[in-house]
Amino acid sequence: MVRVVVGIKWVPNTQAVRFDPKTGTLMREGVPSIINPPDLSAVEFALKIKERYGGEAIAITMAPPSAVKGLEHVLGMGVDRAVLISDRAFAGADTLATSYVLAEAIKKISRDVGKVDLAVFGQETIDSSTAHIPAQTASWLRWPYVYYVTDLEIKDDKVVVSRVLEDRVEKYELELPSVISVFMESIEARDVRLLHKLRAKIEKPIVVWSNKELKLDPRCIGLKGSPTMVSKITWTLEVPRKKIVYKPKDPEDAARWLISMLLKDEKTSKIFKWVVGG
Amino acid sequence: MSLNCSDLCPLWPCEDKKEYKGVWVVGEVSEKGLHEASLQMLTPALKVSKKLRSEVVGVLIGYNVKKYADEFIKHGASKVIVVDDKALSTYYPMLYGDVIVELAKRFKPELILIAATMRGREMAPYIANTLKTGITADCTDFDVDEKTGDVLQIRPPFGAMLLAHIKTPSRRPQVSTARPNVFPVPPRDDSRSGEIIEVKVNVRKPRMKLISVKKIKKEEVPIEKAEVIVSGGKGIGSKEGFKVLEELANLLGGVVAGSRKAVDAGWIPRERQVGQTGKSVKPILYIAVGISGAAQHMFGVREAGVIVAINKDENAPIFRQADYGIVSDYREVLPKLIEYINSLKKEPRLLKELIE
Ligand SMILES: Cc1cc2nc3c(=O)[nH]c(=O)nc-3n(C[C@H](O)[C@H](O)[C@H](O)COP(=O)(O)OP(=O)(O)OC[C@H]3O[C@@H](n4cnc5c(N)ncnc54)[C@H](O)[C@@H]3O)c2cc1C
Ligand SMILES: Nc1ncnc2c1ncn2[C@@H]1O[C@H](COP(=O)(O)O)[C@@H](O)[C@H]1O
Numbered sequence: 363m364v365r366v367v368v369g370i371k372w373v374p375n376t377q378a379v380r381f382d383p384k385t386g387t388l389m390r391e392g393v394p395s396i397i398n399p400p401d402l403s404a405v406e407f408a409l410k411i412k413e414r415y416g417g418e419a420i421a422i423t424m425a426p427p428s429a430v431k432g433l434e435h436v437l438g439m440g441v442d443r444a445v446l447i448s449d450r451a452f453a454g455a456d457t458l459a460t461s462y463v464l465a466e467a468i469k470k471i472s473r474d475v476g477k478v479d480l481a482v483f484g485q486e487t488i489d490s491s492t493a494h495i496p497a498q499t500a501s502w503l504r505w506p507y508v509y510y511v512t513d514l515e516i517k518d519d520k521v522v523v524s525r526v527l528e529d530r531v532e533k534y535e536l537e538l539p540s541v542i543s544v545f546m547e548s549i550e551a552r553d554v555r556l557l558h559k560l561r562a563k564i565e566k567p568i569v570v571w572s573n574k575e576l577k578l579d580p581r582c583i584g585l586k587g588s589p590t591m592v593s594k595i596t597w598t599l600e601v602p603r604k605k606i607v608y609k610p611k612d613p614e615d616a617a618r619w620l621i622s623m624l625l626k627d628e629k630t631s632k633i634f635k636w637v638v639g640g
Numbered sequence: 641m642s643l644n645c646s647d648l649c650p651l652w653p654c655e656d657k658k659e660y661k662g663v664w665v666v667g668e669v670s671e672k673g674l675h676e677a678s679l680q681m682l683t684p685a686l687k688v689s690k691k692l693r694s695e696v697v698g699v700l701i702g703y704n705v706k707k708y709a710d711e712f713i714k715h716g717a718s719k720v721i722v723v724d725d726k727a728l729s730t731y732y733p734m735l736y737g738d739v740i741v742e743l744a745k746r747f748k749p750e751l752i753l754i755a756a757t758m759r760g761r762e763m764a765p766y767i768a769n770t771l772k773t774g775i776t777a778d779c780t781d782f783d784v785d786e787k788t789g790d791v792l793q794i795r796p797p798f799g800a801m802l803l804a805h806i807k808t809p810s811r812r813p814q815v816s817t818a819r820p821n822v823f824p825v826p827p828r829d830d831s832r833s834g835e836i837i838e839v840k841v842n843v844r845k846p847r848m849k850l851i852s853v854k855k856i857k858k859e860e861v862p863i864e865k866a867e868v869i870v871s872g873g874k875g876i877g878s879k880e881g882f883k884v885l886e887e888l889a890n891l892l893g894g895v896v897a898g899s900r901k902a903v904d905a906g907w908i909p910r911e912r913q914v915g916q917t918g919k920s921v922k923p924i925l926y927i928a929v930g931i932s933g934a935a936q937h938m939f940g941v942r943e944a945g946v947i948v949a950i951n952k953d954e955n956a957p958i959f960r961q962a963d964y965g966i967v968s969d970y971r972e973v974l975p976k977l978i979e980y981i982n983s984l985k986k987e988p989r990l991l992k993e994l995i996e
Contacts, residue, residue, distance in 0.1 A: 501766050534850055547910065582651055593792065617979070
């Protein structure tokens with residue numbers, strides 16, 4: 363029996379965000395939100411653990427109310443219940459304040475529902491990609507943790523994980539409870555099943571926790587509980603480039619033009635002479 | 641500014657930030673020695689320390705690591721704090737993190753810089769959080785607010801050409817990471833000397849154990865080492881489409897890379913992604929094919945010598961960020977380009993004509 367909590371984030375679909383070449387900003391209006399794609403791998407991971415060892419998988423997200431849609435999706439995948447942590451008091455949180463709330467929610471689940479053995483997260487989010495939350499949550503909980511997990515086995519009160527780094531695969535044994543983040547694309551998420559969807563419709567397994575339930579000190583959450591702040595926004599300094607654009611008559615013309623430019627450019631001429639053996 | 645402890649989250653220590661001095665660079669050590677990415681962090685460390693009028697301190701923890709202290713010093717650190725302990729012979733994120741936390745509480749640095757290697761990304765947020773301070777990931781530049789002494793941690797946010805300047809006004813130390821290759825290693829100066837401070841720290845029992853390590857052999861040249869890169873984006877359209885890029889790369893003695901959309905589509909492995917959330921590269925020649933030129937992508941090629949763009953849309957933003965742009969369908973241009981280079985190879989005489 364294993365109780366797994368999986369953290370998911372509700373993010374703007376960055377693929378659908380369009381770039382305004384005039385102002386250089388992103389046009390976010392009307393952009394739909396989605397579940398952070400790497401988190402679907404994390405959910406799949408949690409479901410595999412539950413199927414293999416029995417127990418339950420609980421999804422949590424700290425997000426505005428619209429994230430219910432995301433929770434419905436993972437319930438449809440087979441997650442047993444879900445917690446939406448939502449309150450204006452949590453708004454404006456940086457990763458420290460976000461992880462604090464998530465850790466406190468995991469503690470509350472342990473108290474109210476039953477002891478949590480494992481907290482699973484995605485590797486990083488597509489909208490900020492800090493990869494902070496898993497380690498920060500582990501720090502609040504004082505649970506051992508490891509990132510980039512591709513495989514996992516539970517043995518008694520321990521978990522054995524495989525994880526990848528740039529140039530190696532490592533195997534670790536961690537004491538439970540522990541925190542893991544799942545390597546970006548290590549596992550493909552299953553589709554929503556009608557059966558799970560129907561069950562979720564009947565059982566209504568989504569609970570919403572505001573700070574009335576969590577009872578956290580207002581100085582530790584939201585904007586107040588966030589040590590970092592954006593002090594200003596500036597334009598990126600452009601790297602100076604030649605910006606010579608050519609509309610060729612035909613592909614042959616294009617090839618000839620490009621090679622002659624690269625041969626004349628002192629930076630690249632070397633590689634070309636070498637290539638052509640000159 | 642006076643400190644009002646009752647305004648702070650009671651879980652945070654309440655201290656005067658003036659007690660904190662010095663810019664730290666945490667070194668990552670593997671069997672290959674001190675990681676180059678850690679030495680690269682000395683570049684922003686030196687910039688910030690100059691403005692803060694403080695010193696750069698290298699931090700080395702592990703077993704048999706003292707011998708690397710000199711590397712830090714020769715590249716610009718004034719001091720190196722070393723914790724050399726058999727109990728630290730294996731890296732565990734929480735164990736190493738707790739040692740750095742211990743050191744930070746004892747020595748009180750104002751800024752801690754950690755290279756965002758995979759291990760660095762794993763350990764840095766733990767350190768910051770355990771110290772109950774803020775952390776900014778993947779910074780691309782640093783500055784100092786002269787009035788307050790706050791470090792401005794600059795990073796591209798979710799927003800194209802813009803840069804967010806992030807600060808941590810009420811907490812110390814400030815913690816930031818930067819991706820490998822975003823900064824160069826400062827030049828080595830063999831005449832430099834510095835102080836090595838050996839410290840004993842209470843090492844906790846790790847609640848995890850390393851069972852095995854298997855090295856992955858990579859046959860191809862990693863993109864961050866390549867002199868020529870032919871990079872493909874969404875515009876390539878399919879995995880097969882990358883074959884012609886591969887052919888061109890081979891011909892030029894280079895490698896293939898891609899944009900995040902190409903990676904997400906599964907046309908090219910993630911370790912070959914160029915950009916803010918991929919890798920920064922510094923080839924002599926970067927040929928971007930079917931790539932629109934999003935800021936997050938272009939960020940990864942700031943250090944490229946020459947950028948060539950091939951895109952069929954003449955309004956693609958990449959043309960304003962490239963040296964040479966060709967408005968064409970890559971499917972027509974690349975085969976001709978390959979053919980042309982091949983013919984030049986056979987007849988170097990044609991080459992002379994071209995240069996004239
Ligand atoms: C937080 C964050 C981090 C990100 N990090 C990265 C990152 O590290 N790296 C990265 O690359 N992106 C990153 N992105 C994504 C980035 O914003 C862009 O979405 C992405 O770079 C676009 O990829 P693309 O240029 O391949 O695709 P598109 O923008 O879709 O461009 C495709 C281009 O191909 C051209 N084209 C189509 N067909 C042809 C043809 N036959 N011949 C020639 N040209 C053709 C089109 O005109 C178009 O310009 C990040 C985004 C966010 C929000
Ligand atoms: N608001 C949130 N609610 C629940 N989980 C989150 C939230 N933000 C981040 N996470 C989890 O933490 C992982 C890393 O996110 P990040 O540190 O923001 O890159 C994500 O893949 C999610 O699994």
